[in-house]
Amino acid sequence: MSAAALPARILVRADAGPELGGGHIMRCLALAASLKARGASIAFACAPGSSDLVPALSRSGFAVMTARSAADFDLPPAWGGQADAILVDLYTSTRADESRMRQIAPVIAVLEDLPDRVHDCDLLGDQGFDRQPADYADRVPPGATLLLGPDMTPLRPDFARLRSASLARRLASPGLSRLLVSMGMTDVGGISAQIVALARKSLPDITIDVILGPLAPSLPGLLQAAENDPKFHILVDVDRMAECVMAADLAIGAGGGSALERCVLGVPSLVIVLAENQRPAARAMAAAGAALMIETPQALADALPALLRHVSPPQLAQMSASAARLCDGRGAERIATALLARIARPPTPANA
Structure with missing residues (x-):
């Protein structure tokens, strides 16, 4: 099989917790299902206990790897230590964490809720109402894809x-x-x-x-x-x-x-x-x-x-x-399509 025919390997880095809740993993599961339907190979890396709080993660059939911190996690052995993209849905991650992730994946995607952090990413999705590209000026690298607003919400x-x-x-x-x-x-x-x-x-x-x-x-x-x-x-x-x-x-x-x-x-x-x-x-x-x-x-x-x-x-x-009128439920499709398109492009360089 040629390299071009291999499925995209996408690692999802998300956690659940008693105070955090399970919403991050649930929306990532919706996006992961849409990516899988488009031929991608998906695995999750989660903090211990996440599957107990969100049993749907265990039922999903996706490999669930151990995450020890935001940027310290395992990959499926069959991937040979590399992924094509990492999808990050964490409140605790930093731009430095995302830059470290580039050592194992050329494309970094982020799901965000509030435009108050700086990211080293190629794609960012934020489902916030009235969110505008100007909200992320100087917070993402030049050329990063921005998917903003309620219609970008990844739902089942x-x-x-x-x-x-x-x-x-x-x-x-x-x-x-x-x-x-x-x-x-x-x-x-x-x-x-x-x-x-x-x-x-x-x-x-x-x-x-x-x-x-x-x-x-x-x-x-x-x-x-x-x-x-x-x-x-x-x-x-x-x-x-x-x-x-x-x-x-x-x-x-x-x-x-x-x-x-x-x-x-x-x-x-x-x-x-x-x-x-x-x-x-x-x-x-x-x-x-x-x-x-x-x-x-x-x-x-x-x-x-x-x-x-x-x-x-x-x-x-x-x-x-x-x-x-606020949301049509097709956000997972839109993000999955955009992420796979970014995997096919060169990565965005981090801000200086």
């Missing part, structure tokens, strides 16, 4: 596939009979249990679905509470997330990538900001009319009951239409 293909059906259902029968609570697999601070308690008291007749990871601190108590309640469902380590989100009339979630999953399907959101990097997206969704927003977890007890009791079918219909 099921979201785009179910988009039309989900939007049609909401247009036909707006109303609030089913609530989804999905605060992330790690359920930071056990916030899911707090939300469920407030929601069940505010809307006692509604059906509630709660999505959690297997190590979520809220899980034991919620499982016990759901034992004798046919309208209360606990879903652990969900493999068909798009279908679960589509079933909801309103979703309560954080302001990360899952918020844009809901937008693709036109699901109105009540967004709770769990970390500062989520605040710009949450505010943008609220300003666009796609979501209601609670600024901090500490505001839950006062804000959530009133919001739930006063949301109306016309408001849900308006939020659904606004949400659907």
